[in-house]
Amino acid sequence: MATAHSKSAARMMIAPAVFVLLVWMLIPLCMTLYFSFADYRPMRGIFEAWIGFKNYESFLTSSSFMKSLLTTLWMVGGILTITITGGVAMALLLDKPMFGQGIVRILVIAPFFVMPTVSALVWKNMFFNVDNGLFSYAYEFFGAQPFDFLSQAPLLSIVIIVAWQWLPFATLILLTAVQSLDSEKLEAAEIDGAPAFARFRFIILPHLSRAITVVILIQTIFLLSIFAEIFVTTNGAFGTRTLTYLVYQRVLESQNIGLGSAGGIIAVILANIVAIFLMRIVGKNLDN
Amino acid sequence: MARAITTQKKVMWTALAWAFGLMMFFPIMWTFLTSFKTEATAISDPPVWFFFDWTLENYADVQARSNYPKALMNSIIIAVGSTLLGILIAVPAAWSMAFVPSNRTKDILLWMLSTKMLPAVGVLYPLVLLAKWLGVMDSRVLLVVVLMLINLPIIVWMLYTYFREIPGEILEASRMDGASLKDEILYVLTPMALPGIASTILLNIILAWNEAFWTILLTTVDAAPLTKFIASFSAPEGLFYAKLSAASMLAVAPILIMGWFSQKQLVRGLTFGAVK
Numbered sequence: 001m002a003t004a005h006s007k008s009a010a011r012m013m014i015a016p017a018v019f020v021l022l023v024w025m026l027i028p029l030c031m032t033l034y035f036s037f038a039d040y041r042p043m044r045g046i047f048e049a050w051i052g053f054k055n056y057e058s059f060l061t062s063s064s065f066m067k068s069l070l071t072t073l074w075m076v077g078g079i080l081t082i083t084i085t086g087g088v089a090m091a092l093l094l095d096k097p098m099f100g101q102g103i104v105r106i107l108v109i110a111p112f113f114v115m116p117t118v119s120a121l122v123w124k125n126m127f128f129n130v131d132n133g134l135f136s137y138a139y140e141f142f143g144a145q146p147f148d149f150l151s152q153a154p155l156l157s158i159v160i161i162v163a164w165q166w167l168p169f170a171t172l173i174l175l176t177a178v179q180s181l182d183s184e185k186l187e188a189a190e191i192d193g194a195p196a197f198a199r200f201r202f203i204i205l206p207h208l209s210r211a212i213t214v215v216i217l218i219q220t221i222f223l224l225s226i227f228a229e230i231f232v233t234t235n236g237a238f239g240t241r242t243l244t245y246l247v248y249q250r251v252l253e254s255q256n257i258g259l260g261s262a263g264g265i266i267a268v269i270l271a272n273i274v275a276i277f278l279m280r281i282v283g284k285n286l287d288n
Numbered sequence: 289m290a291r292a293i294t295t296q297k298k299v300m301w302t303a304l305a306w307a308f309g310l311m312m313f314f315p316i317m318w319t320f321l322t323s324f325k326t327e328a329t330a331i332s333d334p335p336v337w338f339f340f341d342w343t344l345e346n347y348a349d350v351q352a353r354s355n356y357p358k359a360l361m362n363s364i365i366i367a368v369g370s371t372l373l374g375i376l377i378a379v380p381a382a383w384s385m386a387f388v389p390s391n392r393t394k395d396i397l398l399w400m401l402s403t404k405m406l407p408a409v410g411v412l413y414p415l416v417l418l419a420k421w422l423g424v425m426d427s428r429v430l431l432v433v434v435l436m437l438i439n440l441p442i443i444v445w446m447l448y449t450y451f452r453e454i455p456g457e458i459l460e461a462s463r464m465d466g467a468s469l470k471d472e473i474l475y476v477l478t479p480m481a482l483p484g485i486a487s488t489i490l491l492n493i494i495l496a497w498n499e500a501f502w503t504i505l506l507t508t509v510d511a512a513p514l515t516k517f518i519a520s521f522s523a524p525e526g527l528f529y530a531k532l533s534a535a536s537m538l539a540v541a542p543i544l545i546m547g548w549f550s551q552k553q554l555v556r557g558l559t560f561g562a563v564k
Contacts, residue, residue, distance in 0.1 A: 009469060010384035017381035017444060018396065021403050024437045028411035028418070035413065090308060098302040106548050107309035110316055113547030115498040117518040118536040122319050124522075126529060132331040134318065141334070167312070169554075173563050176555045211563050218558060221405050228500035228515065232522040247409040252505070257413055264410040275405040279398050282560050 029268070035261035043255045055262035065263070067239070068246040071155065075242060076223045078159040079166060080216060086163075087170025087215065088208065092200075094171070095178045105175075112168040116228035123161045124150060124233050154238040161229050166222075170215050177211035178204070210281070217278035224271055243267050316540070323347070323533035330529040346534035355509070356535070359517035363539075365428050366503070366513050367496040370435035371489055374443045377436075379485065382447035383477065387459060397448065401560060404441040408501050419506060426508045434506065435496045443492055446557045450484025451477075487553040490546055497543050514539040 036055055039048040059065055094105060111119065127133050128149035136146035149157045181204065189199050225244050234240045236249060247267055250260030310317075322330050324342045350356055385393045415434070416425070424430040454477065462476045500515040507516055518539055521532045547554075555563060 006388055006469065007390070010388035010390070013380035013384040014396065016377050017400070017440065020377065020437060021400055021440060025403050025406065028414035029406070031414035031417070032410055093301070093305050093308065096301040096305070097298050098305050099298070100302065100306070104305045104309040105551070107313040109547070109551055110313055110544060112554075113494060113498070113544045114316065114540050115515050115518070115543070116500040117504075117515050118540055119315070121518060121521055121532060122315055122536055125532060126318060126322065127315065132529065134335060137333060137335055164312070164315070169558070172551060173555055173559060176563055214559050214563055225407050225409065225501065227408075228504060228519070231504065232519050244407065244409050248412065248505075251409070251413045252416070261413060264407070264412065267407045268410040271405055271407045271410075275402055278405070279402060282401065283394065283398055 032261045032264050032268075035257050036265050038258045038261075040257040040261075041255060042257065051258070055258045056266070059259055059262045059266065064241070064246060065243075068241050068243045071239060072224065072242040072244075074155060075159060075162075075226065075240075076220060078156075079163045079223055080219060082159070082163040083166045083170040083219065084212060084215065086167050087174045088212070090167070090171040091174035091178045091208075092204070094175050108171055109168045111164050112166070112172075114165065116165070117232055119165055120161055120229040120232045123157070123164070128157055150233060151238060154234050154240045158226075158229055158233060158240055161233070162223065162226060166219055169219070173215050174208060174211055177208050181207050213281060214278075217274060217281070220274050221271065221278065224267075224274070243270070316544075319533045319536050322530055323537045325530050325533075327528070327530045330533070346530045347538070349531055350535045350538060355512070355517060356538075359512055359514050360538070362428060362431075362507075362511055363497060363513035363515075366431045366435060366511070367493045369428070369432040370439065370496050371443075371492040373432060374436045374440050374492060375447075375485065375489060378440060378443040378447055379481075382444050382451055383473070383481075385444075386448055386451035386454070387456065397445065400441040400444055404438070408438075412505065415502075416506070425506065426510050426512075428511045430506055431503060431511055431513070434502050435499055438499070438502070439492050439495055442495070442557055442560075443488055445560045446488040446491065446553070447481075447484060449556060449560075450488070451481060453484075454480050487550060488557070490550045491553045491557045494543050494547055494550065 037050055037052065039046055039051045039054070041047075090108060094101065094108070098104070125133070127135050130136055130146050130148040133146075133149075135149065139146045147153075186199060186203055189203055194202075226242060227244060227248070230236055230240055230242065230245050236245045241249070243263070244267065247260050247263040250256050250263055252260075254260075321337065323346055324344070325336070325340055326343055326345070329336060329340050385397065419425040419430050458476060458480075459472060462472055467476065497513075498515070500519075503513050503515045504519060507513070518535060521528065521535065
């Protein structure tokens with residue numbers, strides 16, 4: 001039983017966390033909102049506090065916005081497809097009886113702990129590089145022309161790098177879900193003569209559906225703000241400019257703060273749409 | 289009821305799983321091997337795998353780079369500092385939400401989570417501006433505070449899920465015995481909560497160590513941690529694969545080891561209790 005005394009103490013204890021997060025959310029976001037209605041280009045000394053929705057108009061109608069949106073969709077979609085299908089397969093595989101299961105798990109999970117700049121540079125130089133990369137040797141070994149990944153297929157290259165980093169995450173979470181599956185149910189189905197695919201389709205997949213949804217939502221939130229991998233590989237060139245990267249370039253590179261801020265607000269709105277779905281699932285889970 | 293599994297099947301699964309495991313681990317393995325080669329061996333055609341003259345010169349070279357020790361120090365200070373500061377703020381909050389829940393607790397938790405989903409670019413310029421205005425641009429203090437703020441929701445959530453598993457009856461019993469709030473926290477809760485707090489700290493050090501948006505954009509020289517130090521290799525000078533590999537191993541190895549110990553916490557911490 002909580003007494004009145006402990007209740008007020010409890011509120012005091014939450015206060016600092018709520019306060020710092022509130023300040024962190026509100027002040028910068030309000031500033032971005034304010035700038036998004038201004039014509040602010042500090043390098044040229046231009047500052048006009050109110051130009052209405054002009055920034056939004058020019059950001060939304062510029063060809064680079066549509067392109068960046070498509071790039072973002074392809075990138076996030078590609079990574080999600082690889083990590084979810086790969087993750088389900090790996091999770092089912094790791095759940096099988098085998099020798100050295102713990103070690104295999106450690107090997108699979110490792111890429112998740114590699115910092116983004118390291119994995120991007122290692123892939124870029126030691127694998128994708130057309131002169132000295134390992135993939136080029138492999139191509140030559142099989143008698144094929146080496147393929148210049150980062151200039152011929154830059155988007156795919158980044159998808160590979162990031163998918164490598166996130167596949168362990170999907171695997172680990174889906175494995176946790178697979179392990180909570182009632183094995184008697186599967187055995188009963190097997191005894192009843194259900195083929196492997198039917199067991200997967202009607203027992204395993206429904207059981208995993210929630211974990212898959214959670215993985216998709218969490219990854220989407222992180223993937224929407226991919227930055228370092230693009231920064232050190234293509235620097236946004238060759239059609240790898242995502243919405244996040246476009247806003248970064250507008251704000252810090254071309255120093256068009258008004259336009260960039262409008263883009264930032266648009267990015268916030270888009271991320272919120274994803275966030276709402278995730279919050280629903282997490283919120284439901286809090287009740288039970 | 290467990291069935292007998294034929295050894296043949298088990299061997300087959302083992303081979304398949306190990307093949308995939310080694311494939312995933314291969315880039316790290318390759319980086320590890322390359323870090324012990326000379327620059328010439330590192331790009332030799334065909335590639336050499338194990339049989340070369342192993343050398344430590346790349347590690348010496350990287351250590352000798354003027355900014356490496358500083359970057360390492362910055363990484364440690366920023367990752368550990370932001371985590372501890374976050375714990376300091378989050379423990380009371382998570383404690384009270386877990387043990388004295390009100391009808392707003394759920395809303396507060398979800399709201400905290402929502403701040404985590406704010407895209408960083410949305411607040412990039414204001415943060416740069418505020419940092420310059422306060423004169424803290426490119427300082428460790430700035431990075432400690434910013435990384436604390438972006439990870440605070442995760443810290444609160446993880447602690448909350450751990451604290452909620454502590455049975456409330458124990459608290460009631462200690463209250464019946466006349467324990468004050470202070471005694472309750474210090475002698476009853478803390479010992480039971482320590483494992484949870486420890487794993488929260490571990491996971492958050494990992495997350496802060498690898499954070500590569502704010503650490504790259506808010507630092508230039510003085511506060512640049514390893515993420516930024518490594519990024520400087522993206523403008524290569526001559527042969528540099530072996531040195532890049534050595535620098536990468538130095539940046540990744542400690543976290544990799546910590547990460548292997550925190551696999552379970554990872555699931556809990558990054559799914560906000562939605563997958564158990």
